[in-house]
Amino acid sequence: MPSLALLLSQAFNGLALGTLLALVSSGLTIILGTLGVLNFAHGSLLMVGCYVALVVLNATGSWLLALVSVLVFMFVAGVLIERVIMRLFYQRPPEDQILVTFGIGIVVVETMRALFGSQTQHMAVPPWGEGVTRIGFLIYPTYRLELIGIIAFTLLVQYVVLYRTSLGLVVRAGIENAAMTGILGINVPRTFLLVFGFGVVAAGVAGMLYGPILSVTPDSGEVYLVQAFVVIVIGGLGSFPGAVLGGLIAGEIMSITSAFNSAYSEVMLYAVMALVLVVRPQGLFGTEGRV
């Protein structure tokens, strides 16, 4: 039995991992819910955000500039992918959409490999996040603590946009019924474009924020893509609150399990997913019968 201190610190790790997974999954689930497309390239786009930040940081050292660059670059990338490729696929079967985004993922990963090589790169912790912080008897890296706050804030912004603005209303209406939303005179293609852009930005921001903790290679995104899938299955397809809660649950499962035996941390995650599939197949926040 691990000590209480270890369990507590793992619970904190779980929170940090959980918020990251929540952010990654939220982008994936908003695109899935609105456009009906499962974006297999999401993991690779996460790493694009990471590399963009890395390039800007190496050149200027400014985190603010890096953040702005990531936001702009990812949004433009998302818009391009949607306009050039995804638009051709809305009327095609889901299997085709999966295949094409999977292909895009390969191209993105290999482009990064061509530009930056396969070796692991390191992103320095920002100056305001260096050192450790003491909470009671826990000593914890400051950046990870801040990260929990930053991502919580980012998710809050997403929540406000989705649930408190007219664009968010259109997006949520699109999740319920895209065809009907179009009949009501709303420009659905433009909404789709914006949603895809925002989803990709969410992936890029997650990649940038987690960069200092991650070992940065072109392939690193794959792990988070698969875990985001598990989060979505647990939380419910296309549900924003499901992605957030599912992300936290997944993060805690993996972290707490590894306090006992790290070999089983991932296995336990998939076991919980299987359990959810049996007990509540539509996921925690999903509605039965949508997919």
Place this chain on the structure above:
Amino acid sequence: MKRFPLLPELTLVVVLVLTPYVLTHVGFSYDLMQRVLDWGILGIGFDLLFGWTGLLSFGQAAFYGTGGFVTAWLLLDGGMHSVWLALLIGTIAAGVVGVCLGWFAVRRIGIYFAMITLAFGQMAFFIEFNPLSDFTGGENGLPGVPVPTLGWDGWAFRINTGLPMYWVMAAFFLASFLLGRRIVHSPFGVVLRAIKENTARAAMLGHAVPRYKLAAFTIAAMFAGLSGGLLGVFQSFMPPDAFMLDTSGQLVVQTVVGGVGTLVGPAVGAAVWLWLRDNLQLIPGVGSLWKLILGAIFVVLVIALRRGICGEIRHLWSRRRLARLPDATRETRAPEVHVAPVMTMTAPLIRARPDAPALETSDLSKQYGGLRAVDQVSFAIQEGTIHAVIGPNGAGKSTLFKMLLDEVHPTEGQVRLFGRQITGMGATRTAQLGIGKSNQLNTLFLDLSARENMRVAALGRRRGAFRLDVLRRADSIAEVERQVETALASVGLTARGDLPAHVLAYGEKRRLEIGMALATGPNVLLLDEPLAGMSPEERISTRTLIREIGRGRTLVIVEHDMDAIFDLADRITVLYEGRKLADGSPDDIQRNQAVQDAYLGGMRDVHEPA
């Protein structure tokens, strides 16, 4: 095709025999050829799952790895001497894992299925890598897997790497292909295709869809297990990356490049992929970009040439065949009705009570949120009668209909078929018990021929909800074929039987829809607006057909064509705003004041074809 029934098999034999002598000159090593064949065996299973059943799995690596490591472990640490036996056990082990994971995965379709299989693939990887590393060698894999031997005792000789091993792989590939072809052309395979084309209709025709999906999933897992075992054997080393997500991904890419639904497509795709990989890497400056180039090619293929290499070839071939068919482009007229054969098609019946009505509802209700679509409807349909359900639009007719065969579960109340309660059984069970239905909107298997559509329907009750008859031919069950031809003849589609359903004219599709319900050999046949969208001429002949079908069979019809209803029906139930307004003979209904007020007052509006 019919003229050369074994053409694909013979072609494959010739290609496999010539390959080691021809392709060695264009950059294929024996190792590469063996690899291609190994991917090809893995791909035949995957193609059965994706190309035939429509289930896109991203988790085949789990079974590939399972088969591989079980086989390798048995030979290295398990004390087993026969490579063949180890391969067999590895294949079975992969099948067992396939049943377990498939049980979870096949509950979901499309996006969900891809996500779940991917997640399970990753789970298998982590289990292999950590908890089981004592058996699998962890990241080192299992080196030193022995080569197989042929013969016994003094006569045994080892099959060495190189050309001899190629022949072993070629033999396994050929056997896998032959088995795959048998499966595809069996009744089992036809049902798989039907499930891919239209899952809901396949279930309504009495096929237990989840069991078929699980069976296809397990068969794919066993092919994967065999190819995984062979991987370790032919290269004397079982690598840990067999379990990785990349394996599943590469399989998907190769299958799409080579052609989905062609069985040999995955092997062709693997040949292209691996040959380009090996040869692009030799070009200076391009070498490290090989996967980028292949990825881009893949994206373009998915966008523009969805059929893949073999699929495009087959497409050209079948277009030529279609063009040669006589009268392929001429639409047929509605048929003269053949009375006698239609009568013989009803399957025997299981009765709960001898005097029970054919179909009976009690207090049947359906609530959709705040809307009560059907409210406490009770009526009985006597055996051998034609019973019509009428009512203005939105009266709840279609919902009521769907509840009669338990396609939609009622909120309250019950349905009894010959006295047996069927509520809660689901459409597959009720189809097996003898309820057939033709839908208001056509739900055909569009890529199957008209005859195959009928066959899927006829197989439902004759063959049972599920059967793993993978080795017999789909058209070899005599009584099913008789039923198929009778059903085709009675809706006048015999001449058009070999055409894919999607090229039929609208009226013909409509007749096929009704014919499929008939071909199940139902005891109770539900027809939801059978005349909808038909021309006046077709209406007349379809009315005759319905009357003929109705002899000796119980028929329930929803229809807006009042002329047809009052002409055909023995008894009519009128629905209005979800409730039963009246129930009686056509004369009673015509005289009923409430019906006239609520509905027939607007007779002139309704009279026109809907």
